[in-house]
Amino acid sequence: MRQAHTVEQVRAAEAALMARLPEGALMMRAAHGLAQAVADWLGSTYGRRVLLLVGSGDNGGDALHAGALLARRGAGVEAWLLSDQVHAGGLAALRAAGGQVVPAGVQTGPRWGTRWGARPEVVVDGIVGIGGRPGLRPAAQEALARVEGVPVVAVDVPSGVDVDTGEAPQPHVRATFTVTFGTHKAAHLVDPAARAAGTVHLVDLGLDLPAPGVESLQAADVSRLLPRPSDDAHKYTRGVVGVRAGSATYPGAGLLSVAGAACGLAGMVRYVGDAAVADRVRQAHPEVVGAGRVQAWVVGSGTGDDAAATLAEALADAREHRLPVLVDADALHHLTGPLDVPAVLTPHAGELAAMLDEDRAEIEARPLHFAREAARRYGCVVLLKGRHTLVSTPDGRTRATTTGTPWLATAGAGDVLGGVIGALLAAGLDPFDAASVGSWLHGAAATLVSRGGPLVAGQVGGAVADVVRALPAP
Ligand SMILES: NC(=O)C1=CN([C@@H]2O[C@H](COP(=O)(O)OP(=O)(O)OC[C@H]3O[C@@H](n4cnc5c(N)ncnc54)[C@H](O)[C@@H]3O)[C@@H](O)[C@H]2O)[C@@H](O)CC1
Ligand SMILES: Nc1ncnc2c1ncn2[C@@H]1O[C@H](COP(=O)(O)OP(=O)(O)O)[C@@H](O)[C@H]1O
Numbered sequence: 001m002r003q004a005h006t007v008e009q010v011r012a013a014e015a016a017l018m019a020r021l022p023e024g025a026l027m028m029r030a031a032h033g034l035a036q037a038v039a040d041w042l043g044s045t046y047g048r049r050v051l052l053l054v055g056s057g058d059n060g061g062d063a064l065h066a067g068a069l070l071a072r073r074g075a076g077v078e079a080w081l082l083s084d085q086v087h088a089g090g091l092a093a094l095r096a097a098g099g100q101v102v103p104a105g106v107q108t109g110p111r112w113g114t115r116w117g118a119r120p121e122v123v124v125d126g127i128v129g130i131g132g133r134p135g136l137r138p139a140a141q142e143a144l145a146r147v148e149g150v151p152v153v154a155v156d157v158p159s160g161v162d163v164d165t166g167e168a169p170q171p172h173v174r175a176t177f178t179v180t181f182g183t184h185k186a187a188h189l190v191d192p193a194a195r196a197a198g199t200v201h202l203v204d205l206g207l208d209l210p211a212p213g214v215e216s217l218q219a220a221d222v223s224r225l226l227p228r229p230s231d232d233a234h235k236y237t238r239g240v241v242g243v244r245a246g247s248a249t250y251p252g253a254g255l256l257s258v259a260g261a262a263c264g265l266a267g268m269v270r271y272v273g274d275a276a277v278a279d280r281v282r283q284a285h286p287e288v289v290g291a292g293r294v295q296a297w298v299v300g301s302g303t304g305d306d307a308a309a310t311l312a313e314a315l316a317d318a319r320e321h322r323l324p325v326l327v328d329a330d331a332l333h334h335l336t337g338p339l340d341v342p343a344v345l346t347p348h349a350g351e352l353a354a355m356l357d358e359d360r361a362e363i364e365a366r367p368l369h370f371a372r373e374a375a376r377r378y379g380c381v382v383l384l385k386g387r388h389t390l391v392s393t394p395d396g397r398t399r400a401t402t403t404g405t406p407w408l409a410t411a412g413a414g415d416v417l418g419g420v421i422g423a424l425l426a427a428g429l430d431p432f433d434a435a436s437v438g439s440w441l442h443g444a445a446a447t448l449v450s451r452g453g454p455l456v457a458g459q460v461g462g463a464v465a466d467v468v469r470a471l472p473a474p
């Protein structure tokens with residue numbers, strides 16, 4: 001599990017550890033990890049050109065100490081100080097190692113403007129870390145403008161983003177990769193900040209941390225959570241998933257929901273809906289049967305004008321038999337308040353905007369806030385689709401999905417996702433695990449079929465089996 005802790009949790013854990021360690025020990029652990037990551041990325045250190053952007057706090061201290069370590073390994077290191085006050089120990093270390101220091105207010109001159117007179121090969125963003133307020137001050141903005149186009153390594157977080165919410169009001173740093181310390185923060189997993197962080201490299205500090213508010217499943221977690229058939233399984237013990245999706249106007253949504261549900265994770269799939277769509281479903285998936293008892297319902301995609309009635313039927317059956325329900329697409333607009341059955345709602349940003357009476361742009365700017373808000377308001381698990389899909393519970397616990405590919409942003413991909421999650425609900429996972437495991441598998445299956453190129457939604461359900469086969473042993 002990749003875990004993300006809040007600034008408050010990190011500070012408390014750091015304080016407890018620092019009390020037991022010599023002064024400066026934690027910063028040196030951080031600086032060594034940072035210097036090594038920069039060296040690994042450059043491929044060598046001797047004669048390489050590293051520019052440090054140094055703010056007034058310990059984040060700048062990390063950058064200065066790492067710069068000193070790189071300078072001792074032969075790199076040309078120059079620090080642009082963005083404040084009159086910077087970390088004194090780090091500054092002394094960089095000077096002692098032969099690094100160049102440009103005081104605050106004098107980074108003028110030609111583009112790049114380094115003392116070497118050449119373009120730096122990498123910029124180390126030590127402007128602010130977990131102590132920073134969102135946004136960048138003018139000195140930092142000017143410095144960044146002068147090195148535009150040079151790859152940036154962010155220290156702890158890309159400066160300017162909101163660390164605990166993953167929000168990223170302009171301006172902020174956009175990093176090629178981020179070296180963080182002790183634990184991940186929400187900004188590493190949650191968009192739009194996660195996009196600005198690039199690839200994230202974690203340096204262990206040995207912190208003792210409480211339960212995280214945001215986490216991200218890894219392959220081993222998915223393998224542990226995945227429902228597998230017992231030796232004496234039969235199709236009913238594995239769970240039956242019922243799909244109420246598609247209509248004469250939108251038959252494809254029914255076919256694609258079934259394609260997800262028929263990924264093999266449940267014992268059986270039932271399709272209930274328009275007769276002509278049902279015929280096409282059976283042609284494409286001969287194993288699918290008609291109405292009967294199920295362990296979970298998938299409802300909504302492509303139900304068009306029938307959405308309200310279809311949702312009502314599924315909810316009535318779910319209430320009677322205490323079943324979980326996945327609600328997607330058209331049916332989302334007919335929810336009026338908290339659900340009285342276990343449920344997963346799977347809106348994209350536009351659908352969530354309509355559900356919460358917000359602008360889509362607001363949802364995209366603050367996805368963590370609104371996923372949690374919707375989960376509270378509807379009293380169930382809400383999965384907000386996007387590059388890093390978020391799954392939130394009413395108490396705020398959230399998982400971010402980091403599998404997937406932008407090629408998955410294609411019509412019908414959401415229908416397949418609903419079906420896959422429905423199969424996991426029928427197989428017995430609770431709504432939070434079903435939604436987060438289903439989303440992880442869906443993203444991984446898309447990456448598998450994409451192989452770096454385009455895909456169509458119908459391919460994704462069939463690839464879940466290969467993803468499951470490639471999981472590590474539980
Ligand atoms: N606390 C610890 O034990 C450790 C901390 N470490 C580093 O220390 C960092 C936190 O250091 P600090 O608490 O000193 O805080 P930061 O260095 O993150 O930033 C705080 C300073 O930046 C200024 N500032 C705030 N917002 C700004 C903005 N938008 N633009 C420009 N300046 C701004 C503040 O006035 C303050 O002086 C971590 O992110 C990490 O890099 C690491 O060395 C590991 C150990
Ligand atoms: N940029 C992206 N990178 C990765 N996955 C994405 C991206 N944009 C969207 N997705 C995923 O693609 C799927 C699109 O679903 P959705 O918007 O519901 O489409 P549809 O309604 O056509 O089925 C979701 O699983 C979503 O998480």
Ligand SMILES: [K+]
Binds near residue numbers: 059157
């Ligand atoms: K930073």
